Amino acid sequence: DGGITQSPKYLFRKEGQNVTLSCEQNLNHDAMYWYRQDPGQGLRLIYYSQIVNDFQKGDIAEGYSVSREKKESFPLTVTSAQKNPTAFYLCASRDATVNTEAFFGQGTRLTVV
Amino acid sequence: LAKTTQPISMDSYEGQEVNITCSHNNIATNDYITWYQQFPSQGPRFIIQGYKTKVTNEVASLFIPADRKSSTLSLPRVSLSDTAVYYCLVGDNNAGNMLTFGGGTRLMVKP
Numbered sequence: 001d002g003g004i005t006q007s008p009k010y011l012f013r014k015e016g017q018n019v020t021l022s023c024e025q026n027l028n029h030d031a032m033y034w035y036r037q038d039p040g041q042g043l044r045l046i047y048y049s050q051i052v053n054d055f056q057k058g059d060i061a062e063g064y065s066v067s068r069e070k071k072e073s074f075p076l077t078v079t080s081a082q083k084n085p086t087a088f089y090l091c092a093s094r095d096a097t098v099n100t101e102a103f104f105g106q107g108t109r110l111t112v113v
Numbered sequence: 114l115a116k117t118t119q120p121i122s123m124d125s126y127e128g129q130e131v132n133i134t135c136s137h138n139n140i141a142t143n144d145y146i147t148w149y150q151q152f153p154s155q156g157p158r159f160i161i162q163g164y165k166t167k168v169t170n171e172v173a174s175l176f177i178p179a180d181r182k183s184s185t186l187s188l189p190r191v192s193l194s195d196t197a198v199y200y201c202l203v204g205d206n207n208a209g210n211m212l213t214f215g216g217g218t219r220l221m222v223k224p
Contacts, residue, residue: 033212042200043157043214058211090156094212101147102212104156 003027006091006105013085013112021076021108023091029103031096032074036060037088037107046089049074050096078110085112117201122219131188133218135201138182143205146177146184151198151217160199161186188220196222 004025013019023032031050035043045058049068063082068074074093078085088109094102118136125131137146145164149157161168163175163184174187188195198217 031212035214042198042216045211045213048211056211059213088154092156092212101149101159101162102157104158107154107156109154 004091004093004103004105006089006108008108009106011108011110013110015112016080018080019078019085019110021078021089021091021110023074023076023105024072025074025093025103026072027093027095027103028071029093029095030071031094032068033092033094033102034058034064034066034074034076035090035092037090043090046076085110117203117215119199119201119215119218121216122221124221124223125191126223127192128190131191131195131220131222133186133188133199133201133220134183135186136183137201137203140181140203141205144203145205146175146181147202147204148173148175148186149200149202149214151200157200157214191220191222193222193224196220 007022033048034046037043044060046064047055047058047066049055052068052071055066055068063079065077088107090107091105092102147162148160150160151157161173161175163177165177168175176185198219200214200217
């Protein structure tokens with residue numbers, strides 16, 4: 001059963017702690033993306049990766065870090081430098097070699113208290 | 114990247130046809146137009162994609178005029194379950210495309 005999986009669905013952390021959100025896909029997609037969504041707002045791009053061991057900053061990369069050591073995995077770390085980390089985080093992947101759609105995970109809702 | 118402009122929100126009633134227009138004046142020759150649907154607390158899902166003229170699938174139709182500076186997503190006979198946010202994206206679908214979403218159009222379908 002192919003797809004893209006984010007875990008956990010809900011995550012609570014204390015202010016000042018780093019936290020890592022997981023994103024795994026078994027679709028053999030080259031491109032992967034991380035978005036942040038605040039209530040009532042659209043999706044804002046944090047980071048994206050076109051290939052293993054390579055990634056680029058999106059529009060709101062400050063306070064976040066990523067890695068792409070495997071094609072299947074693109075974890076996002078929300079660092080203590082992110083001033084307002086409470087949000088809904090979405091991961092997506094896409095086969096970038098043909099004109100195909102992006103597939104999204106179910107999201108992780110992060111709450112920092 | 115071509116910027117897109119959509120209405121912030123729209124209301125409709127069950128059984129009506131809904132047309133959501135997206136403006137993309139700076140669309141490039143290689144750009145495709147893609148629409149996604151998002152329900153609350155879920156990731157967006159693909160609805161339809163087109164390059165020019167008209168595309169139709171089991172869910173929607175996409176109308177693109179000859180100048181390609183706008184596009185219209187048409188949802189026939191909407192139901193309450195079509196209440197969602199609809200996003201219009203423009204890009205060339207290669208690995209260099211940042212896949213940037215705008216604010217979307219919030220569609221409310223009423224009984």
